[in-house]
Amino acid sequence: MPTTLTRSLALATLAASAILASAAGASAHSIEQRSIEQRLSIEQGRQSGSITWLEGRRLRAEQQKIIRVEQALKSDGRLSAKDRRVLKTLQDQAEARIVAEQTDNRRRRFLPRIGN
Secondary structure (H helix, E strand, O other): OOOHHHHHHHHHHHHHHHHHHHHHHHHHHHHHHHHHHHHHHHHHHHHHOOOOHHHHHHHHHHHHHHHHHHHHHHHHOOOOHHHHHHHHHHHHHHHHHHHHHHOOOOOOOOOOOOOO
16 A cells, blocks of 8 residues: 555656646747747838848748758657757847847838848
8 A cells, every 4th residue: 555655756756747748848839939929020120121131031041940950859759958958049049130130220221022
């Protein structure tokens, strides 16, 4: 017959496993959500003129690179904690570049949006 301590340990282990599983799922979701938010930020910058055509093209290419890295890291079907750190670092760097391009005072002048 299991003791109270054994039951408590089993319940604590089960709870910890559930928390870790939900955290991993939430992290993967936040990576996707952040990617979407960055793409929207680039597009809004293009629409407002705070990001020039060439800057937008470079920023979108960087977003595509992050997607390719994520797909390569997910090739085994999951993202490890190290993989998530790598993606977070790439997204942090991309975010910094997006903000820098939005605030560098280069403006699109009377040029319609063409292409990417």
